[in-house]
Amino acid sequence: MSAVRAFAAALLLSVGTPALAGEPVRDCPLATTPLGVDSPLSDALMHPDGPATLASLAPDLVSGFTRNFGGMDLPPGFANILSVASLLEVRPDGAALKAPLAAKLAALPITDAFTVARCARYDHDRPALPPPDGRPQVLVFEKINGFRDNPSVDSARKRLSAIAEARGWQIVFTDRGGVMNADDLARFAVVVWNNVSGDALTTPQRAAFKAYMEHGGGYAGIHGAGGDPVWFWDWYADTLLGARFTGHPGRPQFQTATVSTTDPDNAISAGGAKAFPLLEEWYSFDRNPVNGGAVAVATIDEREYQQIGYRGESLAMGYHPIAWRKGIGAGRMFYTAIGHRPENYDEPHAAALLAEGIAWAMGQKEAKPHD
Incomplete structure (x- = not known):
């Protein structure tokens, strides 16, 4: 991660000195932006x-x-x-x-009092992290300012802990946005966004995470980390994820579909399974991320479930990636939309897909020969 450390000094110059912890936050992205219909x-x-x-x-x-x-x-x-x-x-x-x-x-x-009020959901709290113990470092980020589904978050945390133990990783959990600074990020091989919903980072924190990714960091997003109906950070939605959530079925919400593993280089698999059935809340997106340079890791067959939203709208995509990977500068991103149902974190194939995706984002896995 030496390349990640190299950007720290330059980043501090570009974003300025962050406010001290305990002071009111005034550097959230929309701090002094006039209100409008595109406002939260x-x-x-x-x-x-x-x-x-x-x-x-x-x-x-x-x-x-x-x-x-x-x-x-x-x-x-x-x-x-x-x-x-x-x-x-x-x-x-x-x-x-x-x-x-x-x-x-x-x-x-837009008064100062209103700026402080609209920025209050952000933080400058830099958490006290345990010292590195020599194992590969994984940060799990859990700051949720939007929709929080506690069973999903808790089940993901349990599965992530089990994956880290099995693979010999040191795992650190935090719900503080203040961890998104050059020095703290530089020690981690990957940042896992555990069902993070809602805009969570101040302007300097956004810059720190973006630079971390572009200089060789890793991102792994789980389910809700790609499921907000409206985004207020275009880089995250359009560049990092490469697709925006448009909805999930409403009648019924959970349906069974076949998940097919499709990584052409076999870099990420689902425990050897080429396909497996799964009951889940299936996300749809406004575009196919493959068209933006991503590699589809897993897809679902839309012929097997009803892609009808709560308002009766069609959520059909045709070719429907549900997990994908791609490079972000010198970094790597992996996202899986699986993960609303707590039970799916214990489903062997879905759990293997998550573990393999995180390992790839860390740089621990490369493409394997084709079967």
Whole structure:
């Protein structure tokens, strides 16, 4: 990881000195950005004049949206992964409301108090990490500002610990964004994003993680780390992942499909299985990541399940990668959309796919000869 360490000094010059831990966070990505329809819904709702502004044109904005999902309340943190525009899109009058509502939101003042409020979900807390013990280092990042599915997160953590023990890795868990700094990242061969949902990193932390990846670091994303309906970090969604979540089936949510391992170089497999059935919440994406340079590691057969979303929309992709890998500069990324059902972390083939993907992202696995 010497190449990763090499960027530390230059990075500090490019992003400046981070604020001290304990001070209010003011360097979140949208800190002083005017509000608009592309803002997080949570930002519009927390502004002192935001709710009244929304209600002046769309008094049922939130309730009208939740009616599409059976009228349930928004889960905690969900307003952080929706934009005002995403709620307008499901309304018959949404297109007509977009411009006037954007103008009204843009006119709201951005005070220092509001900046502190909208940045409060971020942190500068640099965790106390255990010293390296000579084994390959794995960081598991679990800062979740959006939708948190505790059974998925907990089951993934248990499986990751078992994988690390079996493979001789030292594994470190943290939910602090402050770990995303050049010095701490440089010791890790891979950062596993365990079902991370919601924008989690300040502007300097984003720069640190991006530089880490481009200079030889590793990323492994699990399920929810690629499942936000709206993204506020384009590099993460479009370059790192290479595809944006569009939805998952709603009726029923969980369906069985055959997972086929498709890595042409056999770099990542599922414990030797060429195909296996799995009951899961199947994500769809706005594009095929293979078209952006990724290698499909696993696909699912859309003929075996109904790709219909909660609003009756089609989620069909045709060729449907569900796990993929690619290079990011000198670094490596692996993502698997498997992982909503806690039971799937104990499914042998899915667990093997996860372990192999992390090992590849660490640089421990290369392409094998074709069978």
